[in-house]
Amino acid sequence: MTALLITLPVSPYVELARWTLDRRGVAYTEEAHAPVFHVLATRRHGGTGTVPVLDLGSESLIDARHVVRRFDPLPDAEAEQLFDELFDVLGVAVRAWAYAYMLPHRAATVRAWTSFDVPAWERQLVPAVFPILRIAVGRDLGLTGRSVREQRSIIDLALRRLEERIADGRRYLVGDALTAADVALAALLAPAILPAEYVGPLPSLEEVPDQMRRDVEHFRQHPVGRFAARLYREERA
Numbered sequence: 001m002t003a004l005l006i007t008l009p010v011s012p013y014v015e016l017a018r019w020t021l022d023r024r025g026v027a028y029t030e031e032a033h034a035p036v037f038h039v040l041a042t043r044r045h046g047g048t049g050t051v052p053v054l055d056l057g058s059e060s061l062i063d064a065r066h067v068v069r070r071f072d073p074l075p076d077a078e079a080e081q082l083f084d085e086l087f088d089v090l091g092v093a094v095r096a097w098a099y100a101y102m103l104p105h106r107a108a109t110v111r112a113w114t115s116f117d118v119p120a121w122e123r124q125l126v127p128a129v130f131p132i133l134r135i136a137v138g139r140d141l142g143l144t145g146r147s148v149r150e151q152r153s154i155i156d157l158a159l160r161r162l163e164e165r166i167a168d169g170r171r172y173l174v175g176d177a178l179t180a181a182d183v184a185l186a187a188l189l190a191p192a193i194l195p196a197e198y199v200g201p202l203p204s205l206e207e208v209p210d211q212m213r214r215d216v217e218h219f220r221q222h223p224v225g226r227f228a229a230r231l232y233r234e235e236r237a
Contacts, residue, residue, distance in 0.1 A: 003028040009116035016187040091188030097151035098191040101212040108207040
């Protein structure tokens with residue numbers, strides 16, 4: 001059977017799972033949902049509220065890490081450690097940083113949550129209940145008035161460490177071929193560089209607030225940002 005991927009389309013962790021399945025030739029259908037509505041959808045397919053969930057029929061893989069482990073295992077312990085750092089630190093910080101900027105901006109956030117193929121009733125309801133969704137998402141991510149600054153510090157530290165790794169001119173993070181570590185870096189950094197090749201509905205550079213735009217432009221010029229953008233251009237298609 002064709003696998004069913006339950007998603008919140010804007011999520012970089014969903015993008016990590018999509019990219020993994022696409023490059024490994026795994027057939028799947030995506031069932032997209034808006035925030036909060038996705039929780040019940042994941043639970044119907046064996047998940048716990050985290051996206052993505054990949055329902056394979058006989059079993060469900062309940063997050064992007066499980067999808068990678070099943071279909072694109074890391075080649076060695078070094079790559080596994082790097083992947084875990086990207087998954088648990090950089091990706092979490094980028095997601096919180098982006099939402100801290102975007103949640104106060106209703107129109108752009110509603111568009112990002114509803115412009116993908118979410119059910120029509122969710123698309124119609126999200127604008128009306130946006131204040132509730134905004135509170136729920138902010139609480140789930142632990143956002144405060146200090147989140148942009150705090151998460152930016154975590155991102156900057158992670159990028160400095162990654163910059164040291166790629167300073168020798170290597171084309172991939174580990175070895176001489178694309179691995180899940182590279183896919184994780186590109187997908188999880190995507191909200192900070194807004195690549196055109198991203199499959200989900202990220203906001204455009206013109207839609208984000210001025211300070212976020214300046215941050216994005218900084219990250220795009222950073223060596224690691226350029227590295228991730230190249231991976232999107234050369235590998236995502």
